[in-house]
Amino acid sequence: MKILLFGKNGQVGWELQRSLAPLGRVIALDRFSQEYCGDITDTAGITQIIRAIAPDVIVNAVAYTAVDKAESEPVLARQINTEATAVLAHEAKRAGAWLVHYSTDYVFNGSGNKPWLETDNPAPLNVYGQTKLEGEEAIRETGCLYLIFRTSWVYAVRGNNFIKSILRLANERDQLTVINDQIGAPTGADYLADTTAHAIMMAINRPELSGLYHLVAEGEISWHGYASFIINFAQAQGIDLKLKTNAIAPVPASNFKTPAKRPCNSRLSTDKFQKTFRLNVPQWQIGVSRALTEILER
Numbered sequence: 470m471k472i473l474l475f476g477k478n479g480q481v482g483w484e485l486q487r488s489l490a491p492l493g494r495v496i497a498l499d500r501f502s503q504e505y506c507g508d509i510t511d512t513a514g515i516t517q518i519i520r521a522i523a524p525d526v527i528v529n530a531v532a533y534t535a536v537d538k539a540e541s542e543p544v545l546a547r548q549i550n551t552e553a554t555a556v557l558a559h560e561a562k563r564a565g566a567w568l569v570h571y572s573t574d575y576v577f578n579g580s581g582n583k584p585w586l587e588t589d590n591p592a593p594l595n596v597y598g599q600t601k602l603e604g605e606e607a608i609r610e611t612g613c614l615y616l617i618f619r620t621s622w623v624y625a626v627r628g629n630n631f632i633k634s635i636l637r638l639a640n641e642r643d644q645l646t647v648i649n650d651q652i653g654a655p656t657g658a659d660y661l662a663d664t665t666a667h668a669i670m671m672a673i674n675r676p677e678l679s680g681l682y683h684l685v686a687e688g689e690i691s692w693h694g695y696a697s698f699i700i701n702f703a704q705a706q707g708i709d710l711k712l713k714t715n716a717i718a719p720v721p722a723s724n725f726k727t728p729a730k731r732p733c734n735s736r737l738s739t740d741k742f743q744k745t746f747r748l749n750v751p752q753w754q755i756g757v758s759r760a761l762t763e764i765l766e767r
Contacts, residue, residue, distance in 0.1 A: 470673070473522055474498065475509055475557075476530035480625035481571060484662035485530055492666060496522060509553040519560040526669055527561050528569040529554060532601070536575070539596040540728040550600035555607035562613035567673065569665060574621040574653065574685075576602040579732020582652070586738050587619075587681050595729035605681065614676055616668055618661070618684040618742075621735045622695075625658035626763045631692070633764065635699045639712035649693035649719035653735030654685040657756035668746050678745060683737035686753035693719040698754070702761050 470493030476482035477497035489495045498507025498518075505522070506514030509531050519527065532550055533539060539546040554570060561568040575598030576591040593599040608615050624630040638645055664684060672678040690698070700714045722731065739750050 470494070470526065471496070471522060471524045472526045472528060473519065473524035474528045474530065475507060479530050480623055480628045480630070480658040481661050482530035483627050484625065484658045485528060485665065488662040488666040489528070492669060496524070509557070510548055512553065512556045515553070515556055516560055519564060523564055524566050525673070526567045526569060527557055529557055530571060532571065534597070536595060536597045536731070537728040539600070543596045546596055546600045547603070551603040551607060554604035558608040558611040558613050558615065562611045567669070568608060568613050568615045569669065570604070570608060570615065570617050572605050572617055572619045573598065573601050574619060574735040574737055575732060576605070576619065577732055579734045581734055584736035584738035585683070587683060587741055594732060597729065614679045616672060616679070617681045618665065619681070619737060620656050620661060620684050621737060622653045622655045623658055623661065624655055624757070624760060626760050631695065632699055632757065632760060635696045636703065636764070639700055639703070639710040641711065643711050644716045644718070645696070645712055646718045646720045646724065647693040647696045648722045648725065649691045650721045651731060651733050651735065652689050652691050654687065654689055655695055655753045655757050656685045657760060660686065660751070660756055664748060667748060671746055682742040682745070683739050684742050685737045685739060686756055687750045688753045689736055690753065693717065698757065699761065702758060703765060706765055708765060
């Protein structure tokens with residue numbers, strides 16, 4: 470099996486290099502790759518590479534994810550999240566290859582308090598969510614074989630994320646305010662990569678598995694609860710922090726004025742994924758604890 474991976478140095482892309490390796494030959498690219506074009510905004514270059522390599526699977530781990538910045542850069546966000554994705558899907562269809570693509574809970578408006586299903590109607594609140602939804606639609610319209618995984622609150626040991634931000638702030642401040650009315654499930658990049666590899670192995674010869682799936686860790690927490698978990702874990706490991714858990718003040722999202730509006734309900738139901746690919750989904754605390762242990766040991 471030949472797998473062409475775009476975005477090898479992102480949080481998920483980095484882990485995918487490891488998880489996909491046992492499946493076959495992995496050609497992993499980023500926008501700075503020299504031998505092959507890995508800049509998915511270069512549609513001519515991407516088309517040429519896909520046709521030259523003729524992969525069995527194309528994995529797109531590239532996205533414009535600067536949610537607030539996307540409000541002032543909609544053209545660039547759409548170029549990466551929608552237009553480039555459409556090119557990958559078109560070439561996957563032409564090559565008879567599978568396309569694996571990652572999307573987001575931001576395609577929903579965040580209303581209610583129930584986990585979103587794949588069949589629920591999207592209604593994005595911001596440019597980022599809209600362009601990601603358009604990317605999903607572009608994939609479906611080509612008729613290619615695809616696995617779209619909507620996920621949320623992604624973290625990893627590598628790269629910048631909420632865990633590292635909270636630890637940094639805990640060393641700098643003795644008080645902190647964190648949002649308590651946005652709810653989701655912190656989801657590890659390593660978990661996403663491992664489950665992606667499993668799904669590819671099951672789906673490669675079963676076109677009926679082509680489709681959209683929600684893929685997040687089990688459970689739910691607010692950003693405030695997440696921050697408190699991080700601080701409590703670090704303190705239990707003997708890390709001396711300036712910030713104590715009781716000094717983290719819970720506040721509503723309305724206290725923070727940001728260019729992009731964010732959904733309050735980021736819960737995603739993984740029932741379809743679990744039943745289709747016969748996997749259990751671990752509680753979010755398991756992955757976060759593992760990541761924290763590694764980060765704190767560095």
